[in-house]
Amino acid sequence: MKVRFDRIARIQAAMREQHWIAIVVVNHDDYRYLFGTDRAQPRAIIPFQGPPELVAFTGEEPELRAALVEGEVRVFGSVGGQINDVVGRLRDLAAEAPAEWATGGRFKVGFQMWFATPAFLIDMFRQVNPKVEVVSSDPVMDPLRTVKEPTEVALLTEAQRIAGLGMDRARALLRPGVTAQEIATEATYAMMKAGAEGTSTPIYVNFGVETCMLHGRLSPKPLERGDLVLIDLTPTVEGYCANLARTFVLGEPDARQAELIAAYREIVAAVRAKMLPGVTTAQLDAAAHEVCVAHGFGDYQVYGIGHGIGLRFEEPPASTIIPPHKNLPLVEGMAVTIGHTILAIPGFGGARFEDVYRVGSAGPEILADYPIDPIVTAR
Amino acid sequence: MKVRFDRIARIQAAMREQHWIAIVVVNHDDYRYLFGTDRAQPRAIIPFQGPPELVAFTGEEPELRAALVEGEVRVFGSVGGQINDVVGRLRDLAAEAPAEWATGGRFKVGFQMWFATPAFLIDMFRQVNPKVEVVSSDPVMDPLRTVKEPTEVALLTEAQRIAGLGMDRARALLRPGVTAQEIATEATYAMMKAGAEGTSTPIYVNFGVETCMLHGRLSPKPLERGDLVLIDLTPTVEGYCANLARTFVLGEPDARQAELIAAYREIVAAVRAKMLPGVTTAQLDAAAHEVCVAHGFGDYQVYGIGHGIGLRFEEPPASTIIPPHKNLPLVEGMAVTIGHTILAIPGFGGARFEDVYRVGSAGPEILADYPIDPIVTAR
Numbered sequence: 001m002k003v004r005f006d007r008i009a010r011i012q013a014a015m016r017e018q019h020w021i022a023i024v025v026v027n028h029d030d031y032r033y034l035f036g037t038d039r040a041q042p043r044a045i046i047p048f049q050g051p052p053e054l055v056a057f058t059g060e061e062p063e064l065r066a067a068l069v070e071g072e073v074r075v076f077g078s079v080g081g082q083i084n085d086v087v088g089r090l091r092d093l094a095a096e097a098p099a100e101w102a103t104g105g106r107f108k109v110g111f112q113m114w115f116a117t118p119a120f121l122i123d124m125f126r127q128v129n130p131k132v133e134v135v136s137s138d139p140v141m142d143p144l145r146t147v148k149e150p151t152e153v154a155l156l157t158e159a160q161r162i163a164g165l166g167m168d169r170a171r172a173l174l175r176p177g178v179t180a181q182e183i184a185t186e187a188t189y190a191m192m193k194a195g196a197e198g199t200s201t202p203i204y205v206n207f208g209v210e211t212c213m214l215h216g217r218l219s220p221k222p223l224e225r226g227d228l229v230l231i232d233l234t235p236t237v238e239g240y241c242a243n244l245a246r247t248f249v250l251g252e253p254d255a256r257q258a259e260l261i262a263a264y265r266e267i268v269a270a271v272r273a274k275m276l277p278g279v280t281t282a283q284l285d286a287a288a289h290e291v292c293v294a295h296g297f298g299d300y301q302v303y304g305i306g307h308g309i310g311l312r313f314e315e316p317p318a319s320t321i322i323p324p325h326k327n328l329p330l331v332e333g334m335a336v337t338i339g340h341t342i343l344a345i346p347g348f349g350g351a352r353f354e355d356v357y358r359v360g361s362a363g364p365e366i367l368a369d370y371p372i373d374p375i376v377t378a379r
Numbered sequence: 380m381k382v383r384f385d386r387i388a389r390i391q392a393a394m395r396e397q398h399w400i401a402i403v404v405v406n407h408d409d410y411r412y413l414f415g416t417d418r419a420q421p422r423a424i425i426p427f428q429g430p431p432e433l434v435a436f437t438g439e440e441p442e443l444r445a446a447l448v449e450g451e452v453r454v455f456g457s458v459g460g461q462i463n464d465v466v467g468r469l470r471d472l473a474a475e476a477p478a479e480w481a482t483g484g485r486f487k488v489g490f491q492m493w494f495a496t497p498a499f500l501i502d503m504f505r506q507v508n509p510k511v512e513v514v515s516s517d518p519v520m521d522p523l524r525t526v527k528e529p530t531e532v533a534l535l536t537e538a539q540r541i542a543g544l545g546m547d548r549a550r551a552l553l554r555p556g557v558t559a560q561e562i563a564t565e566a567t568y569a570m571m572k573a574g575a576e577g578t579s580t581p582i583y584v585n586f587g588v589e590t591c592m593l594h595g596r597l598s599p600k601p602l603e604r605g606d607l608v609l610i611d612l613t614p615t616v617e618g619y620c621a622n623l624a625r626t627f628v629l630g631e632p633d634a635r636q637a638e639l640i641a642a643y644r645e646i647v648a649a650v651r652a653k654m655l656p657g658v659t660t661a662q663l664d665a666a667a668h669e670v671c672v673a674h675g676f677g678d679y680q681v682y683g684i685g686h687g688i689g690l691r692f693e694e695p696p697a698s699t700i701i702p703p704h705k706n707l708p709l710v711e712g713m714a715v716t717i718g719h720t721i722l723a724i725p726g727f728g729g730a731r732f733e734d735v736y737r738v739g740s741a742g743p744e745i746l747a748d749y750p751i752d753p754i755v756t757a758r
């Protein structure tokens with residue numbers, strides 16, 4: 001455990017500018033970002049001033065204290081009384097804060113409002129803290145989190161390298177009769193042996209017409225000669241996420257399969273050529289659209305060709321989750337995927353090639369180059 | 380895909396009793412329960428009458444329609460316009476429903492309010508549907524979901540059997556110097572090879588004092604002779620969750636380790652003896668408490684010795700998530716774990732032995748018996 005007091009100080013400065021009294025951390029990624037470790041129930045309060053406060057159970061206290069190498073961190077000890085402790089702490093912070101920070105008598109508290117923040121928890125929080133207004137912590141966290149430090153880029157690169165090892169293993173297994181379950185099992189094993197903690201999403205292995213699925217899971221039918229194959233791997237390393245998708249054909253592609261794959265490769269090239277600081281994901285989508293139209297696939301485009309990636313699998317900018325994100329300009333140092341959305345011909349099949357890039361001043365820098373080699377000679 | 384129209388009909392009858400106009404499904408487990416399959420973005424509307432409605436994207440439509448073996452299921456086709464479609468559909472349902480179902484002009488719509496329902500999605504839903512009141516779908520879903528059908532018990536049993544294979548593999552690896560990562564990798568591989576889709580939670584492998592952690596992850600330091608080891612495995616089969624936890628000592632346990640392990644085994648025996656239809660989890664905790672006190676561990680007890688399990692890893696009754704659940708009486712046919720909470724001596728270590736049981740009329744029926752064999756001869 002290495003508490004990142006530097007990051008906490010920057011967050012506290014931004015919170016004071018926003019007039020928030022605290023950020024309540026309930027998510028793995030924020031916890032990891034601030035405390036350099038993970039717990040199954042990550043819970044902490046970052047007050048607008050003073051040391052951060054971990055919320056833990058009695059049995060965990062000595063271990064957590066021992067792990068706190070430097071600095072002052074409070075640990076709530078009472079089992080079950082956690083909720084009361086948090087309520088009391090926020091009341092104290094409201095008393096400490098300048099009165100003019102309150103709007104309509106209520107002080108703002110930031111929460112990560114994303115997939116992993118449960119609605120029932122927020123509803124419960126609102127109920128027991130009627131004097132508090134819950135706001136999304138994005139305005140404070142995003143400017144820090146989206147621009148990756150070199151150590152973060154290194155971890156993202158390592159995760160992406162490991163995804164490549166999983167893809168190698170998956171590709172080597174493609175033959176008539178292989179099951180998606182077998183591919184997922186062997187790819188997971190290869191990636192965990194190489195150091196992945198697991199995957200941030202279930203592995204997608206889709207065959208044939210099921211490659212159409214926007215987000216497929218494991219196809220139930222074994223692979224057949226001539227099938228399209230779509231594999232999407234998402235290993236994590238110290239919480240940092242990879243995202244590597246490849247499309248294959250078992251045997252010689254037919255004309256439509258070849259056209260679909262060629263179109264997607266052109267989309268990736270067109271988007272790469274556009275990706276520069278200041279460009280929005282809407283502009284990246286527009287570049288993809290031109291290619292789709294040229295191939296007669298304009299109707300099949302799903303918008304959202306790229307998304308931010310880091311300690312969350314999808315981070316800002318993530319226009320498929322938060323539509324206004326499509327107008328966020330890219331910033332140098334962001335980590336962004338290209339190839340997120342499927343290009344699918346309904347009833348036929350789909351293609352996707354996804355990699356992770358660092359947004360560089362001179363263009364996208366791929367984190368771990370992986371071959372695009374879609375034709376698998378039928379074994 | 381096998382739509383469970385029987386379950387949907389029972390849910391619709393219960394919804395009409397509650398005067399809800401719809402349940403909106405956004406969770407894998409409910410989707411799987413009702414549609415017999417899973418998708419990465421499970422989205423459906425169960426109206427108070429008429430056929431259920433899937434929310435899908437155009438590219439997915441032919442595949443979903445082809446999979447609908449029987450019955451009428453509407454698929455929303457418009458990409459991006461999904462939110463509008465849902466708003467419009469709920470407005471229509473409000474117009475169809477008896478006017479007296481509304482409270483203060485608002486009609487009730489059920490959502491699963493649990494870990495996997497994101498707060499931002501519910502907030503967005505409330506914003507675009509101001510005439511709708513979001514309520515927890517538990518009162519309608521729980522009576523069906525908590526009592527398992529024989530086919531569900533069979534899948535839970537298979538998942539638990541596979542957890543045993545993972546535990547065999549993990550136990551065989553215990554030796555000085557082995558890492559938690561290696562154990563997690565090999566156990567995951569063994570379980571996926573046997574048919575598990577993956578695990579419903581990250582695998583917990585904790586060594587030494589870290590066995591104190593209420594919910595540990597992978598210990599960073601390799602195993603040492605004399606360490607306590609706590610392993611908790613949670614494979615899933617067709618979405619059904621297993622939960623198998625075992626505590627080991629590498630070498631001869633010292634007196635305190637032996638006492639801790641003996642106490643936990645007595646807790647399990649005491650709780651098993653109490654588990655009958657009509658008993659509450661508070662009463663099970665009381666049985667555990669007597670044992671803890673007898674061993675001088677009364678201060679270290681964490682309440683919530685068992686929880687429901689099924690398509691969710693923790694289902695009602697789940698008193699550690701929803702405190703009022705501690706007063707829910709067990710019902711014959713529920714699947715419930717015993718051994719959920721850690722018994723930890725702060726700064727020393729913890730123990731836990733967890734298995735899954737069917738609540739039978741004559742007592743708990745263990746789904747897949749697995750040995751308790753805590754002493755691993757140092758290799």
